[in-house]
Amino acid sequence: MFEAILLTVITAATPLVIAALGELVTERAGVLNLGVEGMMIMGAVCAFAATQMTGSPYIGIVAGIVGGGLFSLLFGFLTLTLVANQVATGLALTILGLGISGQLGESFVGQPGIKLQPIVIPLLSDIPFFGRVLFAQDLTFYLSIALVIGINWFLFKSRRGLKLRAIGDNHGSAHALGINVIRTRYLAVLFGGACAGLAGAQLSLVYTPQWVENMSAGRGWIALALVVFASWRPWRVLAGGYLFGAVTIGQLHAQAFGIGIPSQVLSALPYVATIVVLIIISHNRRTTLINTPASLGKAFVPDR
Amino acid sequence: MKKLIIALAASAALLGGFSTGAQAQEKKKVCFIYVGSKTDGGWTQAHDRGRIELEKALGDKIETPFLESVPEGPDAERAIERMARSGCAIVYTTSFGFMDATVKVAAKFPDVKFEHATGFKAGPNLATYNSRFYEGRYIQGQIAAKMSKKGVAGYIASFPIPEVVMGINAFELGAKSVNPDFKLKVVWANTWFDPGKEADAAKALVDQGVDILTQHTDTTAPMQVAAERGIFAFGQASDMIAAGPKTQLTAIVDTWGAYYIKRTKALLDGSWKSEQIWDGLKDGILTMAPYTNMPDDVKAMAEETEAKIKSGELHPFTGPINKQDGSEWLKAGEKAEDGVLLGMNFYIQGVDDKLPK
Numbered sequence: 001m002f003e004a005i006l007l008t009v010i011t012a013a014t015p016l017v018i019a020a021l022g023e024l025v026t027e028r029a030g031v032l033n034l035g036v037e038g039m040m041i042m043g044a045v046c047a048f049a050a051t052q053m054t055g056s057p058y059i060g061i062v063a064g065i066v067g068g069g070l071f072s073l074l075f076g077f078l079t080l081t082l083v084a085n086q087v088a089t090g091l092a093l094t095i096l097g098l099g100i101s102g103q104l105g106e107s108f109v110g111q112p113g114i115k116l117q118p119i120v121i122p123l124l125s126d127i128p129f130f131g132r133v134l135f136a137q138d139l140t141f142y143l144s145i146a147l148v149i150g151i152n153w154f155l156f157k158s159r160r161g162l163k164l165r166a167i168g169d170n171h172g173s174a175h176a177l178g179i180n181v182i183r184t185r186y187l188a189v190l191f192g193g194a195c196a197g198l199a200g201a202q203l204s205l206v207y208t209p210q211w212v213e214n215m216s217a218g219r220g221w222i223a224l225a226l227v228v229f230a231s232w233r234p235w236r237v238l239a240g241g242y243l244f245g246a247v248t249i250g251q252l253h254a255q256a257f258g259i260g261i262p263s264q265v266l267s268a269l270p271y272v273a274t275i276v277v278l279i280i281i282s283h284n285r286r287t288t289l290i291n292t293p294a295s296l297g298k299a300f301v302p303d304r
Numbered sequence: 305m306k307k308l309i310i311a312l313a314a315s316a317a318l319l320g321g322f323s324t325g326a327q328a329q330e331k332k333k334v335c336f337i338y339v340g341s342k343t344d345g346g347w348t349q350a351h352d353r354g355r356i357e358l359e360k361a362l363g364d365k366i367e368t369p370f371l372e373s374v375p376e377g378p379d380a381e382r383a384i385e386r387m388a389r390s391g392c393a394i395v396y397t398t399s400f401g402f403m404d405a406t407v408k409v410a411a412k413f414p415d416v417k418f419e420h421a422t423g424f425k426a427g428p429n430l431a432t433y434n435s436r437f438y439e440g441r442y443i444q445g446q447i448a449a450k451m452s453k454k455g456v457a458g459y460i461a462s463f464p465i466p467e468v469v470m471g472i473n474a475f476e477l478g479a480k481s482v483n484p485d486f487k488l489k490v491v492w493a494n495t496w497f498d499p500g501k502e503a504d505a506a507k508a509l510v511d512q513g514v515d516i517l518t519q520h521t522d523t524t525a526p527m528q529v530a531a532e533r534g535i536f537a538f539g540q541a542s543d544m545i546a547a548g549p550k551t552q553l554t555a556i557v558d559t560w561g562a563y564y565i566k567r568t569k570a571l572l573d574g575s576w577k578s579e580q581i582w583d584g585l586k587d588g589i590l591t592m593a594p595y596t597n598m599p600d601d602v603k604a605m606a607e608e609t610e611a612k613i614k615s616g617e618l619h620p621f622t623g624p625i626n627k628q629d630g631s632e633w634l635k636a637g638e639k640a641e642d643g644v645l646l647g648m649n650f651y652i653q654g655v656d657d658k659l660p661k
Contacts, residue, residue, distance in 0.1 A: 004511040012504055102341060109343040110524075112546055115532075208499040208525040210547070213341045215523075217498035248501075252508035255491045255657070256458065263464075263492035263660045 005249060006133045010141060011207055013245030015040075015199040017144045019223035020230070020237045021151055022195020027227055028155060029188035030168035030295035034090025035075055037220025038097025039193045043068035043200025045101040048108055048211040057116040057205045061139065061198065064205075068197015069190050071097060076189040080182050083299045094220065102213040113209030116140070140202040144238075147195070152234040164188060168293035171300045181300055196220065229274055231281055231291040243277070244270050334358065334568055335392035336370035337384055339399035344497070346522035346541040348372065350558035351398045351421075357561030362568055376401030381408055388413040394571055396564070397421065400465070406430060417576060419567065422467065424646060426580050433563060436584035437467070438474035438645070439613050440556035440592055441518075442620035443606050444538045445478025447553050447595070448516045449486045450602045451536055456656075457516040458509030459490045460502060460526055464660045466648040468520050473652045474620050475518060478609075480654055489514055490657035499525040510535060516553075527551060536597060543593040554606070555593035562588045582642060586614040621645065626653040 019036055026033050033039075046067030051060030075093050078084040116138045125135040155161040164184055167174040171181050203219070204211055222244065230236035251266035282288050336355050340348035352370070359368050369392070374383045380402050387395050388409055394417040397406045403423035410418040410430040418430040426432050448457045459475065461468050472490060479486035489512065491505045502521045506529035509517060517537040519526045524547035530537035531548040539545070539555025563583060570576040583589040592610060595603045612618035623634030628651040634640060651659050 001511060004507070008504060008507045008511070012500065102343075106343055110345050110546055112528075203500065208503045208523075208528060210499065210524060210528065212345055212497075212499060212523050213343060214497070215499050217495070217500060219500070249504055249508065252491055252493075252505050253512065256489050256508045256512040256514075258489070258656055258658075262658070263494065267492070267494040 003129065003133060005253060009242065009245045009249045010133070010137065012249055013241040014141050014144050015202045015207065015219055016223050016226060016244060017238055017241035018140065018147060018202065019196045019199035019220060020226040020241060021144070021147050021234060022192040022199075023223060024227050024230070024232055024234060024237060025151060025155070025164075025195075026188045026192030027296055028168045028232060028293055029164050029185050030171055030293050030298065030300075031079065031185050031189055031192075032086045032090065032297035033072065033075055033079075033093070033189060033192055034087060034224065035072070035093025035097065035220075036192075036196050036223050037216055037218070038094035039068040039071050039196035040097075040200040040203070040220045040223075041101045041214070041216045042071045042097045043197030044204040044215060045105040045108075045200075045211060046197070047201030048113060048204040049104065051114050051205060052108060052111060055114065057114050058139070060114075060205050061116070061201050064197045064201025065194045066197070068200060069194040072189050072193020072196070073186075075193070076186050079299070080185050080189070083301055086297050086299070098214055105211045105213065108211045109213070111211070113204065113211065115209040116205040138206050140198065140206055143198065148234045148238045155234070165293070168295055171295045171298070175300070175302055181302070185300075196223075199223070225274060229278055229281070231288060232293065233291065240274075240277070243273060247273050331365060331367045332393040332572065333391055334366045334368050334564075334571075335387045335390075335395045336368065337374050337380070337387065337395065337397045337399075337402060338370060338372040339376060339401065340373060340497070340522075342370070342372050344522060345524060347496075347558070348398070350541050351396075351560055354558075354560030354564045358564040358568060361561075361565045362572070365572060366568060374402075381405035384409045384418075385412070388416045392416060394419065394568070394576075400467070417571060424580070426578055428578055431567075431578045431581065433567075433581045433583070433589075435558060435560075435589045436582060437556055437590060438470050438620055439585045440590055441471045441474035442478035442613070443592060443609050444518055444554065444556070445475040445480075445486075446482050446609055447478075447598065447602055447606050448475070448518070448536075448538075449479040449482035450605065451553065451598060452486075452514075452516045454513060454515050455483055455485060456487045456489060456514045457518060458506070458512075458514035459488055460505045460509070460517070460519040460521055461490055461492050462496050462521050463494065464492065464649075466646055469651070469659065470645055470648045471520055472655060472657075473648065476652060476654050477620055477625065486654065487656045488654065490655065492660060493521055495521065497522045499523045502526050503529050506530065507533075524548075539593060545593065545596065550597060552593070553597055554595050557591050557593050559588060559591050582646075584613070585610060586616070627651070628653055628655060628659075 043064035047060040047064030050063030051057045078089045079086045118136050118138045121135040125131045163179050175181050226240045229240045247270040338348045342352040355368050396419050398421045400422045406420045407425050420432050422434045423432050476488045493505045503525040506526040510533045515535045517530045519540050524544045527537050527544045527547040531551040536553050543555050545552045595606050619639045621640035623638040624636045625634040627633045
């Protein structure tokens with residue numbers, strides 16, 4: 001029973017974690033891309049279409065990553081090269097993504113999907129209790145964990161990561177030091193888009209192997225909130241994603257179990273939990289300021 | 305390049321002129337407002353199937369423009385008004401949430417006819433139409449009670465509105481007519497449309513031991529979960545057999561086409577009247593998808609019940625029925641009035657859930 005709940009939580013939390021990690025890197029470079037929802041749904045439709053046409057969900061995963069990544073380059077071109085407003089462009093990207101994906105996916109509606117099968121790791125998966133939960137998952141779960149570790153190392157232990165954070169904190173100074181701000185930001189946006197695309201692929205290949213218009217149903221926005229929730233720290237994204245997933249699934253189980261709490265209250269719980277944690281985190285203003293990229297959302301035009 | 309643009313603009317103008325000019329004179333416009341996308345696989349798609357049927361039947365006399373994904377709220381009024389202004393003879397607004405907007409626009413355009421689906425406010429030029437979905441739910445309940453080994457079914461509900469509560473009660477009544485101890489677990493997803501959450505709700509119910517699933521949400525995600533876990537399920541609004549060829553027992557299929565054709569014919573010959581219509585299985589406004597994945601005796605029972613409902617011999621809400629707390633609602637032989645059903649805000653005995661208020 002408990003194992004079953006954990007498995008459901010993992011499936012629900014994985015797309016949130018992956019999309020939020022991508023956005024975290026983008027925001028650490030000082031770019032606020034509100035188009036996560038749009039990139040995610042593009043990833044979902046590309047992944048589903050490629051899987052249906054080739055029969056291989058792994059090609060679908062790649063297609064999702066490429067789809068989300070390419071779509072984010074549109075955002076990059078508008079905000080980094082043409083210096084358009086990031087908030088407005090991000091919102092437009094979401095609306096555009098929802099529209100285009102609906103158009104692209106029209107012929108795939110109602111087709112039964114092909115599910116990405118779990119990769120069972122021998123020996124480790126035989127560990128009682130945790131073995132099946134942690135080592136008999138599909139590729140996207142392993143990738144999400146690898147991304148947490150990798151991004152944490154990249155941002156805080158590598159030279160390139162230091163440069164990326166410097167750009168996010170003060171793009172003027174970084175530019176003066178000879179760091180190529182625009183190029184790094186393009187790469188950060190591309191990475192964010194690729195992660196959102198992967199998260200979308202998880203939706204249409206693992207979570208619910210089917211395509212329906214607007215199937216991301218707001219998960220991109222939750223991923224955006226998770227980044228702030230995690231105060232731009234990869235491990236906290238993981239924790240936040242699982243907390244959100246656990247409360248969401250927990251409330252459904254509570255309902256099925258017949259606990260006499262109104263379902264509206266239970267449905268609001270994940271959001272209430274998020275707000276409570278946000279209040280606790282932001283209580284200490286100094287740590288919040290240290291982690292917030294100071295140039296977030298500000299346009300950069302090299303003066304010379 | 306410039307030449308190309310001019311050519312395009314000219315041809316666009318020609319096309320536009322053609323469709324609004326000569327043709328519109330002969331053909332009446334029968335217009336539709338959809339709340340979702342016409343390929344949502346559920347509610348809106350069912351209405352669009354109806355529209356396509358209508359066009360097939362009367363395509364030489366009418367055209368059927370539609371607006372999709374119109375949000376419920378202030379935008380709806382604008383969209384409906386735009387339709388009315390564009391020369392529609394009749395406008396079908398196909399979601400409960402369009403009710404007040406439709407009422408307002410109908411008052412402004414007395415010469416245009418309006419029909420609002422599932423609402424309860426009518427006017428001189430505004431009719432309402434609805435489908436007795438609960439008749440199908442009752443049949444599903446009977447099948448569930450026969451097919452379930454554990455005697456517990458799971459119900460994925462959307463919002464606690466009368467329509468949904470009525471469905472839950474009808475399902476439980478059907479089940480109890482076969483197995484008086486049948487239990488129904490209800491999970492409120494608080495959404496019409498979120499494949500992920502619907503799947504999560506389905507998984508939670510299966511993990512808690514139900515072996516039959518039914519849903520009042522819009523996507524096939526619960527059907528997929530049921531297929532994966534090897535239990536049975538019922539489809540909703542559309543035939544969902546493709547998502548669960550070995551899983552779906554039957555589905556309530558919304559078949560608005562016959563209704564749209566009937567009403568549009570009335571409009572064309574001038575006999576259209578404002579009415580409040582609540583049609584059922586016998587009128588063909590809903591049909592049951594083929595009874596599959598069940599033994600012959602269960603199938604025979606389902607078909608018999610369907611026939612009895614169609615002939616009027618059986619009304620699912622016939623007493624004796626007690627409310628959830630055990631107090632009496634309907635005496636033996638007493639039938640529920642339509643008005644009570646349309647405002648239903650209580651559970652009957654046997655539903656294992658607390659109704660959100």
